[in-house]
Amino acid sequence: xxxxxxxxxxxxxxxxxxxxxxxxxxxxxxxxxxxxxxxxxxxxxxxxxxxxxxxxxxxxxxxxxxxxxxxxxxxxxxxxxxxxxxxxxxxxxxxxxxxxxxxxxxxxxxxx
Amino acid sequence: xxxxxxxxxxxxxxxxxxxxxxxxxxxxxxxxxxxxxxxxxxxxxxxxxxxxxxxxxxxxxxxxxxxxxxxxxxxxxxxxxxxxxxxxxxxxxxxxxxxxxxxxxxxxxxxxxxxxxxxxxxxxxxxxxxxxxxxxxxxxxxxxxxxxxxxxx
Numbered sequence: 001x002x003x004x005x006x007x008x009x010x011x012x013x014x015x016x017x018x019x020x021x022x023x024x025x026x027x028x029x030x031x032x033x034x035x036x037x038x039x040x041x042x043x044x045x046x047x048x049x050x051x052x053x054x055x056x057x058x059x060x061x062x063x064x065x066x067x068x069x070x071x072x073x074x075x076x077x078x079x080x081x082x083x084x085x086x087x088x089x090x091x092x093x094x095x096x097x098x099x100x101x102x103x104x105x106x107x108x109x110x111x112x
Numbered sequence: 113x114x115x116x117x118x119x120x121x122x123x124x125x126x127x128x129x130x131x132x133x134x135x136x137x138x139x140x141x142x143x144x145x146x147x148x149x150x151x152x153x154x155x156x157x158x159x160x161x162x163x164x165x166x167x168x169x170x171x172x173x174x175x176x177x178x179x180x181x182x183x184x185x186x187x188x189x190x191x192x193x194x195x196x197x198x199x200x201x202x203x204x205x206x207x208x209x210x211x212x213x214x215x216x217x218x219x220x221x222x223x224x225x226x227x228x229x230x231x232x233x234x235x236x237x238x239x240x241x242x243x244x245x246x247x248x249x250x251x252x253x254x255x256x257x258x259x260x261x262x263x264x265x
Contacts, residue, residue: 021130021159022127022130022159022163022167023126023127023128023130024127024128024130024131053152053155053156055156055159055160055163055221055224056160056163056218056219056220056221056223056224057163057218059220060216060217060218060220061217063215063216063217064217066215067215084152088156088224091223091224091227092208092209092214092220092223093209093214094214097214097215
């Protein structure tokens with residue numbers, strides 16, 4: 001998994017790409033999200049456009065990020081879900097839990 | 113579809129070895145004429161079986177192996193994943209779709225296997241460990257993942 005953290009105004013954007021799978025990315029996602037939240041970010045968008053595969057461990061890390069963010073008062077949104085990631089979130093019924101947007105601009109603007 | 117597609121792999125219980133299995137698996141699925149979407153879903157299902165075997169079955173003990181066999185039986189690809197653990201009761205895993213479990217960070221692996229394969233079956237393998245058998249029809253594209261068969265074998 002590769003990731004990049006950037007700012008869009010007061011919104012922190014985390015770009016993810018590659019596989020978010022056990023032993024290959026899920027720990028990096030956990031550590032990166034902890035760093036983002038420790039920095040005091042209150043508005044976070046995870047841009048998932050480059051994610052090629054996610055397994056149950058990767059989904060577990062997304063859930064962990066969501067609950068940690070919510071407990072800290074940070075709002076977390078997902079944008080640009082590839083079709084297979086969207087399918088997996090639908091299967092797990094987490095599509096109803098996460099705040100999901102078709103594109104990054106909509107996700108960023110939703111904080112306003 | 114014949115015996116030339118069969119393979120047997122034995123990997124040490126390290127997560128990075130999952131990638132090795134995936135390379136061989138996807139190559140064989142491609143040779144069998146499985147469409148790319150279905151290959152990807154089978155890949156995820158087998159990944160879950162391997163992760164469970166490494167993490168839960170073998171407790172990540174690198175001295176213990178996970179055995180992977182691929183066979184073609186009639187029009188189905190059959191993948192068997194066996195660990196060297198002490199056994200596992202899949203019925204003891206809580207329903208990950210139950211409202212109280214929705215925000216759990218684990219417990220979705222078997223759900224993925226059921227959704228992405230036509231049939232799965234848990235049992236004891238010839239070595240005495242837990243063996244999960246995953247079956248997927250090779251042929252015209254099926255409706256996974258939106259309308260998969262729910263049942264286990």
